[in-house]
Amino acid sequence: MPETAQRELTFAQAIREALAEEMWRDPRVCIFGEDVAEAGTPFKVLSGLVEEFGAERVLDTPISEQGFTGMGVGAAMTGLRPVVDIMFGDFLTLTMDQLVNQAAKVHYMSGGTWKVPMVLRTTLGATRRSAAQHSQSLHAWLCHVPGLKVAMPSTPYDAKGLLKTAIRDDNPVIFFEDKMMYKQKGRVPAEDYTIPFGVADVKREGEDITLVATSSMVDVALGAAKLLEGIGVSAEVIDPRTMWPLDEKTLVESAKKTSRAIVIDEGYGRYGVTGEVASVIAEGAFFNLEAPVKRMGAMHVPIPFSPPLEDVTVPTEQTVFEAARKLCGKA
Amino acid sequence: MKTAEEAIKTEAAVSPELGIRLYRQMVRIRLFEEQVNELYMRALMPGLAHLYIGEEAIAVGLCEALKKTDYITSTHRGHGHCLAKGAEPDRMFAELLGKEAGYCRGKGGSMHIADPATGNLGANAIVCGSAGIATGAALTAKRLKQDNVSVCFFGEGALGQGVLYEVMNLATLFKLPVIYVCENNFYTEYTHYTETTAGDILTRGTAFGVHSESVDGQDVRAVYAAANRLVSRARRGEGPAFLVANTYRYTGHHVGDINREYYRSKQEEQEWKTKRDPIKNMGEWLVSQKITDAAALKKIEDEVRQEMKAAVEFAIAAPYPSVEEVDQDVYA
Incomplete structure (x- = not known):
């Protein structure tokens, strides 16, 4: 190399x-x-x-x-x-x-x-x-x-x-x-390379649940996946990388395989990216799903200044972990 | 605000050939628009139509001072600009009727005619929506040393949009070859501009260091002279200009705007039509200078009428795009 x-x-x-x-x-x-x-x-x-x-x-x-x-x-x-x-x-x-x-x-x-x-x-x-x-x-x-x-x-x-x-x-x-x-x-390689639009990247392979995450939420999802590993849940983390064009196929195939999915994005959930992606998965993987597709986004408030308030407005490793555990029936 | 009467009058050195051409181009726009009105009244044209009748001298005076590779941006009242910059009436009518043969394959319509071959960056249905585009085209011309200038047409209604002042500021800072042309036809849709426009119009340009002039928008020779001056200085790298041309919209805001007495009098309309008509006045000048005679002018009108009739027939006969076209061209 x-x-x-x-x-x-x-x-x-x-x-x-x-x-x-x-x-x-x-x-x-x-x-x-x-x-x-x-x-x-x-x-x-x-x-x-x-x-x-x-x-x-x-x-x-x-x-x-x-x-x-x-x-x-x-x-x-x-x-x-x-x-x-x-x-x-x-x-x-x-x-x-x-x-x-x-x-x-x-x-x-x-x-x-x-x-x-x-x-x-x-x-x-x-x-x-x-x-x-x-x-x-x-x-x-x-x-x-x-x-x-x-x-x-x-x-x-x-x-x-x-x-x-x-x-x-x-x-x-x-x-x-x-x-x-x-x-x-x-x-980051020094040489010239490009990444095609509309091609999702599987950031971590897993079997039990699909975590679709965007931008900084990918790291959050990867952190949650580690926590999930501790309770015996294998999480797949997928980053669509481009929201349009959207690699629907990779998302649906993963959800079909794992039968559960959470979509995590830092934008507001209502009428947002998580709604769109969840709908793609729900339509494409409906007959393979064991649970409703869950969405996690920014809380529906203007972002507050005060640190303890601001910190609860966005998904974190812990909140994603909790949501995934619940979705997998691991109380 | 300088009124049209006070505007700088510049007698252009107009050769007989150019004089005839300016006249013919204005007649082409007027008769094109008369056909549009008729198509609309016969319910053959879908959507809206905003006619340029009465304002022809501005588009013609400006565009005759431009090269084919120079850029223009236009407005919802844009048929005149597109024709003056070189668009063909047959493909324009086809676009107005939503036909495949139109400049935008029927996807743009009356308010969005665009044509790279004639440097037309597009008519724009957002008031002042193209000010950024025209300024960006000037940036390209400067960066790539292309010797092109960019002309941004807009009505006085656009003076209410902040983006105009943002780009005037940018154009002066970057010394861009762009000319902002305000066609003040006195009515912002159905409201007299004095009710919507505070202060002085011309100083909106000078405040940003933009070279600013006003001109009688009904005098095609004066507009041509001003255009030549402003285009030359832009090409020389002397930066942006702002030209205010007072004019009059003979018809309504759009063809459906028939009863206008609640916002302007018939007498006012009549005065502009009889005393300030750009075509009539240019015709009289050409005759007075013995460049031509009434019979020759009538011949021009007849020829143009034939041209427009044939163009309309072409458009009516042309096929619509197939429905498979609907999702083509969303992305390049």
Whole structure:
């Protein structure tokens, strides 16, 4: 095995490496957003890119999310491949017309003549003590809209491979990064690789229950799986990696095998990602299921500031473990 | 706010050939729109139709100053912009009727005509919805050194949308070759613009360091002259511009808006139609300059009428897309 195959990077470094490699590969790729250049974003994900590629390709913008997202759509239609940076996923509210009415519909409305090869990178995730307007996980909103693709990496390896695929895709892709994962380390090959959209990854094989988890909830599910092992329950953990396109087949096959499933996502449960995935499993694996498919998401409250309050709003290893134990009849 | 009467009048150096072309292009838009009205009244056209009649000088004056590779974005009242930028009436009518032969294979309709071949990034049914797109196209032109400019058409109703001011700010910061063209037809749907627009219109541009001018939107030569000036400075890398053109929407907000007296008088409509008509006035100018005569102008009108009639017939006869088309083109 080559030495680089064992190299470890943080999640943030993996994102940065994917961007740098794609910018070297394709001069049309550019980045814009608030504090993306010298500051390298508040999370320091983009540090050094402006020095490497210049201020023409790494553009600091004013605080005008709608304006520069719209600019991204037009730039993408006419020959650039912009990667738009929206610092906090909560600010997606400000970009919605550009994403939903413009980016998502240009290709269809124009009868397939104009394309929008744009990536919008943004964050999700609570427990950073950032309160109600900097902690939401709003990815389900975008999954709802035909014309958009939605990627949610859960490891540094997936982050690099999925981001490269996103940049090479001719459609608008919304790329969600959990801001609590930027410092997490993992194996990332130095060489060029991509991960296809619509292909789920089995993060852990198991026999008794399927835990479908997204983004940072994958680690939560893996932790729960370890706890479950202690009581003799073998859990399979699956990460869809892209919420659209969605690898329905892998999810259904796993649920058929294990006969039980929990879907865990940090967005709100109601009308959310967990509802969609649970429905796919319920329809596809109905005759093999021993229990109703369970959903776990953020509590239906604005994310509170106070730490003890915030911590109970999101699924944890312990709550997932408890739910799985109950579902498996292990009281 | 400068009124049309006070607007900067610039006599353009218009050659006889160009003068005739400007006239013909305006006639094409007007007769296209008259056909749209008729199609609608005969219940042959589904959906909505927002006519550009009365405003022809703006689209023609601007687009005649552009190259084919320059970009435009248009609005729900966009037929004039699309035609002026080079779209063919037959495929436009086909789109308006939802036919496969249309510019968007019937998937866009009247409010979404787009055409890469003529640099038309698309008409947009969200008021001010294309301001970001036009600005982004200018960013591409600058980054890839393409020598293209981008023209963003919108009505005065768009002045109420914040995104316009966001992109004006961006365009000045990045010195982008984009021209924001405000067609002030005085009515934001059914409401006079003075009831919806505080302060001065032109200074909305100057506040962001955008070179701003106003022009009489009924005078195609003046619009052409202003367009040439603004396009040239954009191509020279001197940055964005804002052009306010006062004009008048002869018909309703859409073709179904027939009884309009609750928001404007018939007398006001009549005055614009008789005294400020861009086609009539240009025709009179061409005759006064001995560039042409009334008979030749009549011939142009007859030719265009034939062109539009044939285009409509093409569209009516054209097939609808097959239903299998419905989920094609969602993704590239």
